[in-house]
Amino acid sequence: MFKIKLEQKERVSKREDIIITLSAIVIALVLSGIFIAFNGVNPFVALWKVFTSALGSPYGISETLVKAIPLIFTGLAVGIALNSKLWNIGAEGQLFAGATLATAFVIYGPVLPKPLELTVLVTLGAIGGALWAAIPALLKIKFKMNEVISTLLLNYVAINIADYFLFGPWKGKDNFPYTPEFPTEAKLSRIGFGRVHSGLIIALVLVILLYILIYHTKAGFKLRMTGSSLKAAKYAGINIKKTMFMVFLLSGALAGLAGVCQITGIEYKLHQHISTGYGYTGIIVAWLARTNPFIIVIFAVFLSIMLKGADSLQIAMRLPAAVGTVMQALILFAILGSELFKTYNVKLIRGK
């Protein structure tokens, strides 16, 4: 018999960190391969198909980028909260809250000139997400309620509120649950590469701004301190409650942007499927990237390759749609499991 012994590691070097993360991804791909083989498809062919369909043609690349845009936003949303050790599982709900609030303006508000209309919509999207995130923030600060539970549960509430409007006052003419198509003034311009829209530019500008915020401002310093130790932050004179509240608002706003860019950039209307779980996939992105905004972009693209690839597996190889979800789940599972190797030296000992 073998026994597993765990010894606390003092610290992990950057190199080790990267190697462990990459190995976890490789293990996840191998496991996905086994799963695919059980479905009667050659896993090597399938994995090859994943990457070629996502990156093998200009069309593939553009579609991958289209999926990466919301993932960058939700990745940033979860990531900024992780910086101060807060878990925002509610990006999905905040995405819907932002999209719903912006849609309300399209439906009830005046049609403004395009730049103004889009500015209003994007701002409302951010505000919608931030307001939705303010609820768990207040619950945490005032009543010490665990934010994992509250943000998660509020997702269902936000989605159901959107459903209420879609099946009620905003129902389309043909009685299907989607709004009429938005006027051209409310559509983000494309950047001239497939369906890639200017939401990408907003996302990338935010990446740079957030990097500066986290590492080069007083607010960022407070945020990092709060994330490291609440007691030490308080001792250093930081108002930890205020910091946590602001982080939640910012996080929600970013998720809200994912929603508004999705409806103004791709869908041109609000319906039930504007997000294919981008809020949840954003958690994987942020966890992989470890809070650095630039690395969030890299992993957002990586996961959108998976999403895009899984789509084509479904179409070209007749694999069930669940394959994509299973692959994502395996990646998250492997990454979470790999944490063990970052905090401990794992040793096998022979003995009884």
Added chain:
Amino acid sequence: MSEKKVNSTLVLMKNISKSFYGNKVNTDVEFKLEKGEIHALLGENGAGKTTLMNMLTGVYFPDEGEIYFKGKKLAFKFPGEALQIGIGMVHQRFSLVGNLTVLENLILGHPENKFIINIPEKKKLIKTYMDQFNFQIDLNAIVGELPIGLRQKVEILKMLVREVDVLIVDEPTTVLTKQEADNLMQILKNIAKTGKGIIFITHKMSEVFQIADKITVLRKGIKISTVNKNDTNPRELAKMMVGKESEITFDRPKVNTIPDVVKVQDLFVNSDKGVLAVNSLSFNVAGGEIIGIAGVSGNGQVELADALTGNRDIIRGKIFFKGKDISNDCPVDRIDKGVSYVPGDRINVGVAGSRSVWENIIMKVYRLPEFKKGLLLNNKKLREYADKIIEKYNISLPGINLPALLLSGGNLQKLIIGREMERDCDLYVFVYPTRGLDVGATDFVRNAILQLRNLGKAIILISGDFDEIFGLSDRIAVMYEGQFTGIFNNGDHSLEEIGLMMSGQSEEEVAKEMTNV
């Protein structure tokens, strides 16, 4: 005769030694418990009392030495085994399930439980124990809703139901009112009468004389002596607890003091548990003066320090700093006004351990205008500031960008003290500033404290180290249960007298005691 002696001995611990990470917590300790005896284990916090008992209950293994129970050598395989053979311990933190009833808690985990439990039968059995020892508890009450005194009784009753021969209670009265404590002592005495042995861990002198038959005093992990209660007196025990007077002297030149830099009036502060920790305290501190606060830890010292520096809300009272009322200022305002705090918990409070060394050095100055660059922080200048402090205070570290928790204890304390000294404050509050440090770092810290005093700063020094208190303080206050049992000039009272004050006697009572002998 000798055979009878063997039979009456319940526990024998021989030559027990235990270290944690190279720190000796118990050195060559011997301990014996007889049937029907209440044996007090007396010593300051950190004297090694709880560790010794944790070895008796199989939580830790001794590095050296042997433990015998009823004449048989013990070798535990798992911690639960102790309870099975008849050694039970009531910890300071109770191990009860809050949302079950008293009865369910008492039955839970009983080794005789079968798949189906005959509850009425168990209830009858438990009732007999309750009658025998005069317990009054509602068996159907939810444990989480009971007051803490009753919860403790449930804990003790649970041990009796398990039919333990040895009952260990770890500082049981800290959470109790006076009446509850008296009641508890009576119950323990009744239990001892049935032939069970009781080990009573405490640092309170009054309790020792109220309850114990025999007393073993531990100091710094070493057994000082075991005495019969009738052969000793509080003075002797206090002396054993605190040890010898220090030979170390520090050069304390006369400096011009600035009166009343700090004025505390009728201060009340709660502990984390919501119990009153600082009870109506009033005192002043002058600039250029070190006031040393001695006391067994857990008597409100840390809460006092937290309250003075804004890290804990106060219930009532006023704190004046340089003539201004700062009672309700938040930590950041006090930092800006010149209040500095070197906390006792270095790793968790003094630094944000997972952040880099340089970020921890600048964590109180980054807001200053000199480190601004437009809207942004001037990271370059902040790093230079950190470099300067590392050099000036001679902090050795593996790297300025690496997490602060990688620093050794001494260097971490140098970092904290360097950071605070550089800010040039008017009040410095030090809590256990040399605890766990090596000789070199200890010297550094003590010299830094003296240097600040000579610069005319007001200094509050909370310490458990008498060398430090006597060597550095201009005045000494002794803290006991949230109040000062004495506040006097350094030199007015001997260590022995301070030891008595630390165990709850007032300055006047001590004076009487000393003239009596």
